[in-house]
Amino acid sequence: MITLHDISLGFDEFHLVVEHLHLQAGLTLLVGRNGAGKSTLLSLLATASMPEKGNIIYAGKTLETSLPLIRSHMGYMPSGLELYEEMTVERQLGYLAELKGIYDKQEINILLSEFELESFRKRKLRTLSQGVKQRAAIAQAFLGSPAFLLLDEPLNHLDILERKRVISMVARYAKRHLIVVATHELSEWGNEQVERILWLDRGRVHFYDTVERWMRHLPERVWAGSVPLAELESLDKQRISQLKLLGNQAEIRLLARQAPDDRFVEVQPTLEDAYFIHTGTAISSFY
Numbered sequence: 401m402i403t404l405h406d407i408s409l410g411f412d413e414f415h416l417v418v419e420h421l422h423l424q425a426g427l428t429l430l431v432g433r434n435g436a437g438k439s440t441l442l443s444l445l446a447t448a449s450m451p452e453k454g455n456i457i458y459a460g461k462t463l464e465t466s467l468p469l470i471r472s473h474m475g476y477m478p479s480g481l482e483l484y485e486e487m488t489v490e491r492q493l494g495y496l497a498e499l500k501g502i503y504d505k506q507e508i509n510i511l512l513s514e515f516e517l518e519s520f521r522k523r524k525l526r527t528l529s530q531g532v533k534q535r536a537a538i539a540q541a542f543l544g545s546p547a548f549l550l551l552d553e554p555l556n557h558l559d560i561l562e563r564k565r566v567i568s569m570v571a572r573y574a575k576r577h578l579i580v581v582a583t584h585e586l587s588e589w590g591n592e593q594v595e596r597i598l599w600l601d602r603g604r605v606h607f608y609d610t611v612e613r614w615m616r617h618l619p620e621r622v623w624a625g626s627v628p629l630a631e632l633e634s635l636d637k638q639r640i641s642q643l644k645l646l647g648n649q650a651e652i653r654l655l656a657r658q659a660p661d662d663r664f665v666e667v668q669p670t671l672e673d674a675y676f677i678h679t680g681t682a683i684s685s686f687y
């Protein structure tokens with residue numbers, strides 16, 4: 401568990417302020433709009449930056465007394481992590497493992513296998529695609545089976561199969577550890593894979609609780625239906641959360657208290673629908 405108390409960290413025009421947050425074991429998705437402070441919070445949790453005031457306690461240990469110990473239990477993948485381009489994938493993981501005091505080659509082999517990196521193990525990172533580099537960046541965060549795993553936008557650059565693989569690995573790992581994943585890809589995560597949602601808005605925590613509570617008592621319901629393209633305009637007051645164009649038809653998922661008409665049927669909300677409802681945003685706000 402990680403407890404933040406009276407935390408503040410700021411830049412010129414942005415301040416992250418957390419009065420009290422008690423992060424629990426399991427998988428938490430960290431969500432919020434661009435600039436909400438997700439990366440700033442992850443970097444704080446990872447001890448890559450330090451709070452200006454307040455304290456953070458990791459399983460009873462404080463930063464003041466136990467920083468090296470806390471770091472030895474930390475796995476962190478910042479967004480845009482720059483790997484050592486001239487190293488091979490295997491050497492990169494080996495090198496980072498040694499920095500963590502891990503000399504067991506077997507652990508590297510397991511990670512290379514789990515992230516489907518075996519066929520690239522002798523390749524220099526600079527010769528690899530973004531997706532493969534991303535897998536290597538995520539793999540390094542798992543080195544040493546950290547108690548606290550922090551991943552910033554891990555699904556970036558990954559194709560759909562790799563996304564599914566990473567999501568299921570993360571969900572499995574979360575059964576025994578504390579993981580916080582910052583993501584914009586809420587629709588990719590299944591309700592049953594995620595324990596909690598942490599929603600940040602403009603540097604403040606707006607929600608931290610279970611998925612069950614995230615989905616409960618939503619003030620709007622979710623409707624799916626198909627309408628001719630020409631009628632889209634008339635729906636623009638509705639809150640469209642998903643739109644797919646199929647010839648002259650638009651397949652729509654929208655958020656409303658009542659069905660707009662009998663072409664729409666009620667469907668189960670996803671984590672993403674709930675995000676749109678809580679935040680009062682939907683894609684219709686953007687077009």
Ligand SMILES: Nc1ncnc2c1ncn2[C@@H]1O[C@H](COP(=O)(O)OP(=O)(O)OP(=O)(O)O)[C@@H](O)[C@H]1O
Pocket residue numbers: 411412413414432433434435436437438439440441
């Ligand atoms: N080193 C820095 N110096 C100045 N401002 C910064 C710095 N790092 C972040 N910021 C600002 O802090 C705010 C929060 O940034 P942060 O990257 O934490 O947001 P985010 O929620 O992760 O956004 P995104 O979804 O776009 O990744 C932004 O306004 C950003 O410009």
